[in-house]
Amino acid sequence: MATSKADYYETLGVSRDASQDEIKRAFRRLAMQYHPDRNSEPGAEARFKEINEAYEVLSDPEKRSTYDRLGHAGLDGVFSSRGFEGFGPFGGFGDIFDAFFGAASHARRRTPTRGADLQVQVELTFEEAAFGATKSVTINRTELCSQCNGLRAQPGTEPQRCPACDGLGEVRRVQRSVFGQFINVTACDRCRGEGWVIPTPCSKCRGTGRERVTRTLEVKVPAGVDNGSQIRLPGEGELGSYGGPRGNTYVVIKVAPHPIFERTDDDLHVRLNVNFAQAALGDDVEVPTLEGPHKLRIEPGIESGEVITLRNKGVPHVRGGGRGDLHVHVQVVTPKKLTSEQKKLLQQLAESLESDGGGRGLFEKVRGAFR
Ligand SMILES: [Zn+2]
Numbered sequence: 001m002a003t004s005k006a007d008y009y010e011t012l013g014v015s016r017d018a019s020q021d022e023i024k025r026a027f028r029r030l031a032m033q034y035h036p037d038r039n040s041e042p043g044a045e046a047r048f049k050e051i052n053e054a055y056e057v058l059s060d061p062e063k064r065s066t067y068d069r070l071g072h073a074g075l076d077g078v079f080s081s082r083g084f085e086g087f088g089p090f091g092g093f094g095d096i097f098d099a100f101f102g103a104a105s106h107a108r109r110r111t112p113t114r115g116a117d118l119q120v121q122v123e124l125t126f127e128e129a130a131f132g133a134t135k136s137v138t139i140n141r142t143e144l145c146s147q148c149n150g151l152r153a154q155p156g157t158e159p160q161r162c163p164a165c166d167g168l169g170e171v172r173r174v175q176r177s178v179f180g181q182f183i184n185v186t187a188c189d190r191c192r193g194e195g196w197v198i199p200t201p202c203s204k205c206r207g208t209g210r211e212r213v214t215r216t217l218e219v220k221v222p223a224g225v226d227n228g229s230q231i232r233l234p235g236e237g238e239l240g241s242y243g244g245p246r247g248n249t250y251v252v253i254k255v256a257p258h259p260i261f262e263r264t265d266d267d268l269h270v271r272l273n274v275n276f277a278q279a280a281l282g283d284d285v286e287v288p289t290l291e292g293p294h295k296l297r298i299e300p301g302i303e304s305g306e307v308i309t310l311r312n313k314g315v316p317h318v319r320g321g322g323r324g325d326l327h328v329h330v331q332v333v334t335p336k337k338l339t340s341e342q343k344k345l346l347q348q349l350a351e352s353l354e355s356d357g358g359g360r361g362l363f364e365k366v367r368g369a370f371r
C-alpha cells in the first residue's frame with residue numbers, strides 16, 4: 001500500500017534539497033488552493049490530505065531524514081496509528097494562517113457563512129418537458145479571483161503577520177480611570193482582527209480575492225417536469241464567506257404551451273372533432289400523441305363529450321415509474337355550410353329517422369348535464 005503513494009517532494013512540488021522555508025511556502029500555497037472549504041472540485045480533498053501528509057513529514061527533520069533514507073516504508077505506522085482521515089492539525093481555513101503566524105489564537109474567528117442561492121429560468125418546449133432535455137443556463141456569480149486564487153495577495157507576494165497586533169488580531173491597551181487600571185481589548189484596526197495583512201493586494205481583484213464571472217452551466221432536465229418545477233444545482237451558487245460552502249443555483253422551469261395538447265399533472269388532453277356520420281356509424285381515425293399519430297376506433301353511436309382514455313400516453317412521471325394518460329375528448333361537429341347535395345341527403349335521413357320515431361318529440365330528464 002505504501003508503495004503506491006506519491007513522492008512527498010513531488011506532492012509539494014519542491015526539490016529533494018529544498019529548504020524548510022521553501023517547503024513551508026509550497027505547502028501554504030497548495031494547502032490554500034486545495035483546502036476543502038475553498039475548493040469543491042472532485043479530488044481536492046484527497047489532494048489536500050496528501051499535501052498535508054507530505055508537509056507533516058518534510059517539515060519534521062527527523063521524519064524527513066527517515067523518509068529520505070527509507071521512503072514511505074520507513075514511515076509505516078506513523079499515520080495509520082492515528083488515522084489521517086481527520087486531516088491533521090487544520091480545522092478551518094484560518095488555521096492554515098495560524099500554523100504559519102504562530103498562535104494567533106485570539107484572532108477573531110469569523111463564522112463560516114454559506115453563499116447565497118441563485119435562481120435562473122429556463123424555457124422548455126412542451127416535448128422537452130415531457131421527455132427531458134439538456135439545456136444551458138447562464139449565470140453571473142462571484143468566484144475566487146482567478147489571478148490570486150482568492151488569496152488576495154499579488155502572485156509572488158504573501159500575506160504577512162499583522163505588525164500592529166503581531167498576529168494576535170486584537171490590541172490590548174492599559175487604561176486608567178478613577179476606578180483603577182484595566183485592560184481594554186479591541187479588535188485590531190489594521191488587520192480587522194484577522195491577524196494578517198496583505199502588503200501587495202492582487203491587481204486583478206484589488207485584494208478582495210473575488211471576481212464576478214459569467215458561467216454557462218449544463219442542466220440535465222429530467223423527463224416529466226412541469227411549469228414551476230425547480231432543479232437544484234448544488235454548490236453552483238454564490239461563494240460562501242470565511243470558509244462557508246457555496247450556495248446552490250435553482251433552475252426554474254417554464255414550459256411553452258402546446259398547440260393541441262393541454263396538460264394537467266401528467267395527463268394530457270386533446271380534442272377530437274368528428275362529424276355526425278362518423279359519430280353515428282363509427283370510424284377508424286388517427287389521434288395525435290407525443291410520439292406521433294395513434295390509431296383509434298370510434299364506436300358507432302359515440303356522443304359529443306365522451307372521453308376515450310389512452311393509458312400511458314401522457315407525460316412520464318418525473319420521479320420515474322410509468323406515465324400519465326392521454327384523454328381524447330370527442331366533439332361531434334355540426335356542419336355550418338352544406339352543399340345542396342348534402343342537404344338533400346340529410347332531409348332523406350331526417351324523414352327516415354322520423355318514421356322510426358327516433359329522436360323527435362320525446363322529452364327526457366337531463367341527467368348529469370350540468371355537473
Ligand atoms: Zn485576486
Ligand SMILES: [Zn+2]
Nearest residue numbers: 162165188191
Ligand atoms: Zn492586526
